[in-house]
Amino acid sequence: MASGKTTIGKLISESLSIPFFDLDFLIEQKLQLNIHEIFEKKGELFFRKQERETIETFLNSTDNYVLALGGGTPCYFDNFLL
Numbered sequence: 001m002a003s004g005k006t007t008i009g010k011l012i013s014e015s016l017s018i019p020f021f022d023l024d025f026l027i028e029q030k031l032q033l034n035i036h037e038i039f040e041k042k043g044e045l046f047f048r049k050q051e052r053e054t055i056e057t058f059l060n061s062t063d064n065y066v067l068a069l070g071g072g073t074p075c076y077f078d079n080f081l082l
Contacts, residue, residue: 005068013066021062023069027054048076056082 006022013020024035027050031038038047051073058067059082074080 001070005070009066009068016066018064018066020066021058021068023051023055023058023067023073026058027051030054048072052077052079055079 009022010020027038027047028034031050033041035047038050055069055073
């Protein structure tokens, strides 16, 4: 958290002239809750399942982008294979 993923991601996307996306923001939009609320109300397992669904949908529908994601994303399920 707070490592600069969004800041650096936006700079990279601007320099490459491609769109920037943040996986946590996509999840928040989908669930209409912020990440803290999701963990607090639903738990980490629920979040990780939503994270998996969201990244899979995103990767299958979007080309040419910079995507910020948390360090836990590749650690769960087989997300690193996507």
